[in-house]
Amino acid sequence: MSRRARLIAVDGANGRALLAAAQRVAPKGGTVKGVSRWDASGLFQQLLVAEDDVATISPRLLLLLYAADLAFRLRWEIEPALAEGRHVVAAPYVATAVAFGRACGLPLKWLNGLFRFARTPSERHVVKAAPGGRRAMAGFVEFGCAQLGRPDGRAARALAANTRRYLRARRRSG
Numbered sequence: 001m002s003r004r005a006r007l008i009a010v011d012g013a014n015g016r017a018l019l020a021a022a023q024r025v026a027p028k029g030g031t032v033k034g035v036s037r038w039d040a041s042g043l044f045q046q047l048l049v050a051e052d053d054v055a056t057i058s059p060r061l062l063l064l065l066y067a068a069d070l071a072f073r074l075r076w077e078i079e080p081a082l083a084e085g086r087h088v089v090a091a092p093y094v095a096t097a098v099a100f101g102r103a104c105g106l107p108l109k110w111l112n113g114l115f116r117f118a119r120t121p122s123e124r125h126v127v128k129a130a131p132g133g134r135r136a137m138a139g140f141v142e143f144g145c146a147q148l149g150r151p152d153g154r155a156a157r158a159l160a161a162n163t164r165r166y167l168r169a170r171r172r173s174g
Contacts, residue, residue: 005082007119009093012127013164015139021127022091033081033088038140041072047147057147059104066097066140067114074119092140094118095126095170096163100144103162126167131160 008025012018022035039045043065047057073090081088094115101111131145132138141163145156 005085006087006122007078007082008087008089008123008125009095009121010089010091010125010127011093011095011099011167012129013096013099013131013139013141013160013167014127014129015142016132017127017129018091018096018139021125022089025123025125026089027087033077033084033086036073036077036088036090038066038073038092039069040077041069043069043072044140044143059101059106059144059148062144062147063097063101063106063111063114067117070094070097070115070118074117078119090121093121093124095124095167096140099163099166099170100141100159102166103159104148126170128164128168130164 006027010018010022010025012021019035019037026035047065070093078088078090098108098111098115102108131142141160145160145163148155148159
């Protein structure tokens, strides 16, 4: 990797705000690869298509799929661009998934082990915006909340609020 190439992580619970922030923090010029977005591998899109065939979706399953998607993004988008000396903005990156997992009650030790493979970013940014509306594919947190929440939406709203709380706490602690 070039000394100048940077991996910039942008995390948050609102998918639209996350992408807007990623565009704002991306360095300008020809050395930028762009934004690496969640579901680059299409795993979550396939999950939506196969929704009738999937009996139970658990938080662990969602996070394992996120880890697989992140591994895909690292292998095919992020690492090659960094090797070429280009900057990459990853939106979201690891902190979003860890915060979602903590909000679901998963142990931090398990989550840290799951994402041990991920490269440490050069910069980290956290978007404060609350999760968006009903658009399931806007962001990972919205997607996960929609998959796990009850039809009345209370559980999904609580999960989204807790995810945001974990992200804010992580932002304060560095």
